[in-house]
Amino acid sequence: MRVLMTTWGSRGDVEPLAGLAVALRGFGAEVRVCAPPDEEFAAVLGRAGVPLVPLGPSVRSVVAGPKPPTAEDAFRLARELVAVRFETLTAAAEGCDVVLATGLMPAGARDVAEKLGLPYVLACFHILGLPSRYSRPGRRPGTPSPDDETDYRKLWEQDAQRVNALYGDALNSHRAAIGLPPVENVRDHVLTGRPWLAADPMLCPSEGRTELDVVQTGAWILPDDRPLPADLEAFLAAGEPPVYVGFGSMAAHAPEDIARVAVEAGRAHGRRVLLAHGWAGLAAVDEHEDCHVVGEVNQQALFRRVAAVVHHGGAGTTTTAAMAGVPQVVVPRIADQPYWGGRVAELGIGAAHLDRTPTVDSLSAALATALAPETRVRAETVAGGIRTDGATVAAKLLFEAVGKKVLAVSR
Structure with missing residues (x-):
C-alpha cells in the first residue's frame, strides 16, 4: 500500500x-x-x-x-x-x-x-x-x-x-x-x-x-531514542532537576522578554532553568551557571528529568510532557493553545497562565502550582493512562x- x-x-x-x-x-x-x-x-x-x-x-x-x-x-x-x-x-x-x-x-x-x-x-x-x-x-x-x-x-x-x-x-x-x-x-x-x-x-x-x-x-x-547532548547531560547532573522553558515554533507570538521572566521566576523557587532556543530565540540573560540553553533535543527523554515544563501549549508538547509525567505551565499564545492550557489545569497536572504577558510574579505563582508535590503525583498518575x-x-x-x-x- x-x-x-x-x-x-x-x-x-x-x-x-x-x-x-x-x-x-x-x-x-x-x-x-x-x-x-x-x-x-x-x-x-x-x-x-x-x-x-x-x-x-x-x-x-x-x-x-x-x-x-x-x-x-x-x-x-x-x-x-x-x-x-x-x-x-x-x-x-x-x-x-x-x-x-x-x-x-x-x-x-x-x-x-x-x-x-x-x-x-x-x-x-x-x-x-x-x-x-x-x-x-x-x-x-x-x-x-x-x-x-x-x-x-x-x-x-x-x-x-x-x-x-x-x-x-x-x-x-x-x-x-x-x-x-x-x-x-x-x-x-x-x-x-x-x-x-x-x-x-x-x-x-x-x-x-x-x-x-x-x-x-x-x-x-514519533519514537525518539536520540541521546541527549553531552553538555546537557552535564548540566542535568550538576544539580536538582531544572525547569524547562520553550515556545517551539512561536516566533513573533512568543511573550516579550520571556527568557528573563522565566529565569527569574525559576530562581524565585530555587530552581535552575533550561531554555530551549527554538524559533523564539530564547537565550541566556546573564552568565550565571544556573541557566543552560539547548537547541533541538529529544524531549521524550529530557522531560522525564526536569521539574516542570513551561511551554506555549502546542498539542505535541502538551502530550509529550503528559507522557513524561512532568507538571506543566502552559502560557498559550494562539489557536488551540488556550484549550490545552485549560485541559492541563482541569486534569490537575499543572497550571494555565492565560495572561498573554507573564511577569516574574505571575509566572512564579503558576510555577508554585506546578512544583507542588501533589501536582507531580497527579501528573505521574495521568501519565499512566496516556495511550x-x-x-x-x-x-x-x-x-x-x-x-x-x-x-x-x-x-
Missing part, C-alpha cells in the same frame, strides 16, 4: 505524520509526505525514513517576521496553498492508494483525491475546528462575528462563511479546471463527516463535543480504508 500524507503548519502538524509513517512502514506500506520545506521538518521526517516533498512556502518564512502575519497575509497564503496543493499533490499522489490531510485547512487535498478516485481522510490534532453545539468556533481571519452573538449554531455558520471567504474562490476555480463541480461549504467539505482525531482521549476527549462522527485514534507519537498506540491504530485504519489486510508482523 502507498500512502500520501500532507500538511502545512508548525512542527506539531508535521511530527505526528512522521510517527504515523513509522507505523505504516512497519506494516510494509510506502509513505510520501508533502509538507512545508523547513529544514527542521525535513529532519523530523528523515528520522522516520521518509523524504519531504516540498509543499508551499516554509512556515518559518511566514511566521518568523518581526510582527505576526496580518489578515491580508492570511488571505494571500490561503490562495497560494490551494494552488500548490492541486499542483504538488496531483504529482505526488501518482501510484498511491489513499490521501490523508491535516494542518492548516487543507483545501485542495480532498479534491485531488476525488479527481484520482482515491479514498481521503482528514485528520486533526484537537477538536476546536469541529462544528459543535457546545462551544464557540476559534478565531479566523475575515469578518468577525458580532460581539453579542451567543447562538453557537449561528456562530458556526459564520465560521463556515469565513472559511469560504478564505478558500472558496480559489478552490472552486481549481476544481472547475479539472472538471469537478463547485463546493458550497469548504469547511465541511474538507473536514468530511468522519474526521480522525489524533489526540489522546484523556487529554482531548471528543465524545459529546461535536456532531461529526469522530474517529479518535490516540496521538501519533501510546495511536499511530498503530491509525495505520491499521488506513489499511482498512483501502480494503487491504495489515501484515501480521512488522518488517
Whole structure:
C-alpha cells in the first residue's frame, strides 16, 4: 500500500505524520509526505525514513517576521496553498492508494483525491475546528462575528462563511479546471463527516463535543531514542532537576522578554532553568551557571528529568510532557493553545497562565502550582493512562480504508 500524507503548519502538524509513517512502514506500506520545506521538518521526517516533498512556502518564512502575519497575509497564503496543493499533490499522489490531510485547512487535498478516485481522510490534532453545539468556533481571519452573538449554531455558520471567504474562490476555480463541480461549504467539505482525531482521549476527549462522527485514534507519537547532548547531560547532573522553558515554533507570538521572566521566576523557587532556543530565540540573560540553553533535543527523554515544563501549549508538547509525567505551565499564545492550557489545569497536572504577558510574579505563582508535590503525583498518575498506540491504530485504519489486510508482523 502507498500512502500520501500532507500538511502545512508548525512542527506539531508535521511530527505526528512522521510517527504515523513509522507505523505504516512497519506494516510494509510506502509513505510520501508533502509538507512545508523547513529544514527542521525535513529532519523530523528523515528520522522516520521518509523524504519531504516540498509543499508551499516554509512556515518559518511566514511566521518568523518581526510582527505576526496580518489578515491580508492570511488571505494571500490561503490562495497560494490551494494552488500548490492541486499542483504538488496531483504529482505526488501518482501510484498511491489513499490521501490523508491535516494542518492548516487543507483545501485542495480532498479534491485531488476525488479527481484520482482515491479514498481521503482528514485528520486533526484537537477538536476546536469541529462544528459543535457546545462551544464557540476559534478565531479566523475575515469578518468577525458580532460581539453579542451567543447562538453557537449561528456562530458556526459564520465560521463556515469565513472559511469560504478564505478558500472558496480559489478552490472552486481549481476544481472547475479539472472538471469537478463547485463546493458550497469548504469547511465541511474538507473536514468530511468522519474526521480522525489524533489526540489522546484523556487529554482531548471528543465524545459529546461535536456532531461529526469522530474517529479518535490516540496521538501519533514519533519514537525518539536520540541521546541527549553531552553538555546537557552535564548540566542535568550538576544539580536538582531544572525547569524547562520553550515556545517551539512561536516566533513573533512568543511573550516579550520571556527568557528573563522565566529565569527569574525559576530562581524565585530555587530552581535552575533550561531554555530551549527554538524559533523564539530564547537565550541566556546573564552568565550565571544556573541557566543552560539547548537547541533541538529529544524531549521524550529530557522531560522525564526536569521539574516542570513551561511551554506555549502546542498539542505535541502538551502530550509529550503528559507522557513524561512532568507538571506543566502552559502560557498559550494562539489557536488551540488556550484549550490545552485549560485541559492541563482541569486534569490537575499543572497550571494555565492565560495572561498573554507573564511577569516574574505571575509566572512564579503558576510555577508554585506546578512544583507542588501533589501536582507531580497527579501528573505521574495521568501519565499512566496516556495511550501510546495511536499511530498503530491509525495505520491499521488506513489499511482498512483501502480494503487491504495489515501484515501480521512488522518488517
